[in-house]
Amino acid sequence: MQREAERKASAEAAREAHRRKTEEDEALKERIAQADRAAAWARERDADARSRAQSQNPANAQTRESSLSSTQTPKIGEVKRATKMLEAAPLYGSDALEPPPPPYIGPRPAGLPENVPLEALTSLDASGVKPDGTYDLHNLPGMPRRKFFRKEYEWAQACLPMIRAIPPDERPLSLKVLFALLRSMPGMK
Structure with missing residues (x-):
């Protein structure tokens, strides 16, 4: 009888631990999803601000893009745009x-x-x-x-x-x- 009670108690403790672990996993997934949504919202906001700034002042848009691209760090799998460097003009006389x-x-x-x-x-x-x-x-x-x-x-x-x-x-x-x-x-x- 005592063994039966111990077995039931350990099974109940295991179920409780599993339930807590499942709740923790769900909470973690929800926090990750919130962080992903916040990051997507920030990227969208930045893109909107950039496009708004470009439409308001198109003369400096190319300058801003080149400075942004030079300061941004590359992402995994991102291919950098190739640029051909200028060469010095020949000198005469x-x-x-x-x-x-x-x-x-x-x-x-x-x-x-x-x-x-x-x-x-x-x-x-x-x-x-x-x-x-x-x-x-x-x-x-x-x-x-x-x-x-x-x-x-x-x-x-x-x-x-x-x-x-x-x-x-x-x-x-x-x-x-x-x-x-x-x-x-x-x-x-």
């Missing part, structure tokens, strides 16, 4: 005889287009001033060098997103001048 400029050393600047290599940037140690005391807008420190590009339009397209990445009130005078110059070029907005 006296330009070919000049020694190469010192390399840019530092992190990739905000706003730098994905297809522009770091070797296109002017060294941060460069003065940015011509011998006559005027700004050397083609060789400002940390900005793309004009001689690296084949066309002035390509150079302008590389410079504008980098300048736009800096808030207008924080831009030095040299960048304000360069920004005004680039915006005045045909086809640049």
Whole structure:
């Protein structure tokens, strides 16, 4: 009899433990589902905000997308879009005889287009001033060098997103001048 009572008690305890385990599993599944719904809602909200911002200001949409894609970490199984890096334009005449400029050393600047290599940037140690005391807008420190590009339009397209990445009130005078110059070029907005 006592054995029978022990068996019943252990069976009842096992059923109770199984019921508690099932309840815990259900609660865990519900919390995971809530977290998934919250993450999906956040992704949808961010996508809506991005599309709203792009429709309001399409000129900066491409710049924002390139900066977002460069800062986002890749996900498992995600294939990175291939970009062909620009190559330096050939130098002729006296330009070919000049020694190469010192390399840019530092992190990739905000706003730098994905297809522009770091070797296109002017060294941060460069003065940015011509011998006559005027700004050397083609060789400002940390900005793309004009001689690296084949066309002035390509150079302008590389410079504008980098300048736009800096808030207008924080831009030095040299960048304000360069920004005004680039915006005045045909086809640049």
